[in-house]
Amino acid sequence: MIRTKKKKSTPQISTASLPDIVFMLLFFFMVATKMKEITLKVEVKKPSASAATKIFDKSTLRSIYIGKPTADLVALYGNQPRLQINDKIAEISDLDAAVNDWRNEINEAERLKMTISLKVDENTKMGIVTDVKERLRDLVALKISYAALKTSDTGEY
Numbered sequence: 001m002i003r004t005k006k007k008k009s010t011p012q013i014s015t016a017s018l019p020d021i022v023f024m025l026l027f028f029f030m031v032a033t034k035m036k037e038i039t040l041k042v043e044v045k046k047p048s049a050s051a052a053t054k055i056f057d058k059s060t061l062r063s064i065y066i067g068k069p070t071a072d073l074v075a076l077y078g079n080q081p082r083l084q085i086n087d088k089i090a091e092i093s094d095l096d097a098a099v100n101d102w103r104n105e106i107n108e109a110e111r112l113k114m115t116i117s118l119k120v121d122e123n124t125k126m127g128i129v130t131d132v133k134e135r136l137r138d139l140v141a142l143k144i145s146y147a148a149l150k151t152s153d154t155g156e157y
Contacts, residue, residue, distance in 0.1 A: 029080075042084045044068035047122035047150035060113045062102045064095075066128055069122030081124045083132065092135050099139045119147040 046069045057063060065084040069077040083090045085098045103111050116136060120129055136144060
């Protein structure tokens with residue numbers, strides 16, 4: 001009896017587990033991604049500037065907000081300009097702990113690149129801003145930027 005060779009077909013790759021893998025990856029990234037949103041407790045309307053540069057490396061950028069408390073917090077904090085560090089209304093003395101925490105969050109090689117962004121309401125008097133800058137100087141946090149809206153003759157951009 002002569003046997004003829006039959007063509008062996010390659011088995012198809014099963015795609016039954018593909019949706020499971022996709023949803024597992026989606027779930028992983030949803031859980032692992034850190035979305036940090038700051039709830040503003042002070043009113044900050046940025047002043048306009050005729051010359052401004054954009055900071056592209058935001059990994060070492062930390063923000064301090066200065067302005068009057070929002071309407072729902074006026075009864076608690078009054079109507080005078082206040083500091084907001086992270087999600088808390090703070091005093092100038094609280095800058096010590098905040099700057100140290102920020103330095104510890106950044107890896108050691110980039111600590112010298114840490115920039116403090118002052119986001120100050122346009123109607124805030126310079127007294128509190130000067131106090132914050134002096135405290136930052138004492139803490140050797142010397143890279144400071146001011147947040148502003150860049151304007152031109154044709155309007156904002």
